[in-house]
Amino acid sequence: MFKQILLLGCCFAFGLGCSALAGGNRLGWAETRPMAGLTEEQDKLPAPEEATEKAPDKFRVKVETTKGDFVIEVNRAWSPNGADRFYNLVKIGYFQDIAVFRAIEGFMFQFGIHGDPKVNEVWSEAKIKDDQDAGQSNIFGTITFAKTGVPNSRSVQFFINLGFNNRLDAMGFTPFGKVVEGEDVLKKINTEYGENSPEVQGRFQAEGNEFIIKKYPRLDMIKKISLEN
Numbered sequence: 001m002f003k004q005i006l007l008l009g010c011c012f013a014f015g016l017g018c019s020a021l022a023g024g025n026r027l028g029w030a031e032t033r034p035m036a037g038l039t040e041e042q043d044k045l046p047a048p049e050e051a052t053e054k055a056p057d058k059f060r061v062k063v064e065t066t067k068g069d070f071v072i073e074v075n076r077a078w079s080p081n082g083a084d085r086f087y088n089l090v091k092i093g094y095f096q097d098i099a100v101f102r103a104i105e106g107f108m109f110q111f112g113i114h115g116d117p118k119v120n121e122v123w124s125e126a127k128i129k130d131d132q133d134a135g136q137s138n139i140f141g142t143i144t145f146a147k148t149g150v151p152n153s154r155s156v157q158f159f160i161n162l163g164f165n166n167r168l169d170a171m172g173f174t175p176f177g178k179v180v181e182g183e184d185v186l187k188k189i190n191t192e193y194g195e196n197s198p199e200v201q202g203r204f205q206a207e208g209n210e211f212i213i214k215k216y217p218r219l220d221m222i223k224k225i226s227l228e229n
Contacts, residue, residue, distance in 0.1 A: 045119055046092050048126035055080075055087035060180070060228040065100075066221045067189055070182030071228065072143055079131040079176035082145050082154065086176060087227075089156065094123070095225035099212045101204060103220070105191040107165065110146055111222055112157035113201065115209035123156050124205055130154070131174045138165040141183055142175035162186060189220050 060073050076083040089095060094114065103109035114120050129152050138144055138161050146157035160179065179186060193216050204212045212219065 051088035068185040074177035079174040082176040098222040108159040141179035
């Protein structure tokens, strides 16, 4: 597992599992939306160089999923570059109809690949610099960037810990926030698909939600992430 976590980039961004959605036919849902499920506004997301605002020292976001809602409190001191990137992604509306494409029971669930391949072309390679360890551990409910073993490889993929994964701390996975409301929702994310093969992520990035929903028809979705007032 350790080797897998370090090398998959596309795997934690890398190698975890696919998540699934409870209830409802996701194929039917996809057919009622535009290609990749985007509105015209979403299809015109700002470019990475236009989304570089410094995040507040602390802020909260509401995460609306197909299993219920939860709230993450972000602490910029834990991982400044990571917090800034997440803040800007939320603020520009990046997180709408985002698939939880990997989920492993007791370990974590992963998301962040956009439903529109055109957005992935721009954002997936928009890397940020690594942050130094601030003493925060990958405990249950913390949110952390997915990355490869290559320095400064974080971009737009994230995972939320479903267990106490302190072994990841020494590998440079720096949490930047924690779920503070709705922790019970985390345990409801469907983990039936478990691990998936590395090529799944590549096809997902290239083909968008149409591919991933067809492959994993019961996967869970992050419907929206928004800043709390």
